Amino acid sequence: MGKLDNKVAIITGGASGIGEYMVDLFSREGATVIAADINEEALEAASEKENVHGMKLNVASDEEWKAFAKNVKERFGSIDVLVNNAGISSEKPYTDINVDDWQKMLTINGFGPFAGMKHIAPYMAEQEKGSIVNISSYTAQIGQGFNHYSASKGAVRAISKAAATNFGNQGVRVNALFPGIVETPMTTTLSTSKGLLDQLVQATPLQRLGQPEDIAKAALFLASDDAAFITGAELVIDGGFSAQ
Numbered sequence: 493m494g495k496l497d498n499k500v501a502i503i504t505g506g507a508s509g510i511g512e513y514m515v516d517l518f519s520r521e522g523a524t525v526i527a528a529d530i531n532e533e534a535l536e537a538a539s540e541k542e543n544v545h546g547m548k549l550n551v552a553s554d555e556e557w558k559a560f561a562k563n564v565k566e567r568f569g570s571i572d573v574l575v576n577n578a579g580i581s582s583e584k585p586y587t588d589i590n591v592d593d594w595q596k597m598l599t600i601n602g603f604g605p606f607a608g609m610k611h612i613a614p615y616m617a618e619q620e621k622g623s624i625v626n627i628s629s630y631t632a633q634i635g636q637g638f639n640h641y642s643a644s645k646g647a648v649r650a651i652s653k654a655a656a657t658n659f660g661n662q663g664v665r666v667n668a669l670f671p672g673i674v675e676t677p678m679t680t681t682l683s684t685s686k687g688l689l690d691q692l693v694q695a696t697p698l699q700r701l702g703q704p705e706d707i708a709k710a711a712l713f714l715a716s717d718d719a720a721f722i723t724g725a726e727l728v729i730d731g732g733f734s735a736q
């Protein structure tokens with residue numbers, strides 16, 4: 493028996509990195525998985541997997557979210573899980589960031605999860621049950637990476653708590669994950685700098701970087717009925733880095 497048997501799960505950014513691992517794990521646990529991403533080429537590969545359906549979605553678009561949510565509901569009958577995972581990053585220092593950089597980052601990373609909850613939660617509320625997991629970042633909790641990326645992840649932290657209180661009485665749970673540095677295509681640039689990588693590992697109590705499975709397994713727990721009484725929670729997954 494799988495932890496997500498008979499559930500329909502949407503994973504945004506499901507074509508790469510953490511999202512790609514979640515797609516595989518959730519489908520192994522019995523879910524029908526919709527991998528939603530802007531990268532159509534990668535989605536084609538995802539769609540070849542059993543119980544996985546790749547669907548194009550730009551999370552920054554309110555209109556696309558609206559049509560996507562209706563489409564998923566009509567095609568699959570229910571929407572039980574939403575993981576707002578799609579995102580972009582930047583290591584630009586604050587002195588170089590302009591208003592266009594800010595708006596792009598906050599629109600994809602902040603408005604994206606907001607619009608996802610806005611359009612998906614009402615369908616979950618009709619079913620009186622649903623679980624939303626938002627992927628923030630450890631940069632939303634401690635003074636790391638003072639730029640528009642940390643601001644966007646702070647937005648995810650705030651809207652997750654607000655949504656948990658808003659949708660709780662409709663049976664919809666909302667929780668947030670706060671990964672540390674995870675080895676994915678997003679952090680490839682970091683990984684090529686061996687010195688920086690070594691420093692980060694040394695500065696982490698558990699003495700390693702995160703892997704996509706570390707985040708995916710926590711998302712699976714929060715998505716599943718094992719977490720039936722958990723909403724508004726914040727789970728840091730960073731090997732103890734931010735505990736110092």
Ligand SMILES: NC(=O)c1ccc[n+]([C@@H]2O[C@H](COP(=O)([O-])OP(=O)(O)OC[C@H]3O[C@@H](n4cnc5c(N)ncnc54)[C@H](O)[C@@H]3O)[C@@H](O)[C@H]2O)c1
Nearest residue numbers: 505508509510530550551577578579629671673674676678
């Ligand atoms: N990798 C890390 O160290 C780390 C740490 C903390 C938080 N996170 C967060 O985890 C999430 C996943 O990161 P990852 O490392 O797997 O990155 P990744 O770059 O491997 O994957 C991100 C995915 O999001 C998709 N995407 C980007 N913009 C999109 C849009 N507008 N609409 C739809 N899809 C879009 C990309 O096509 C890609 O498939 C992100 O929200 C990221 O901020 C990552």
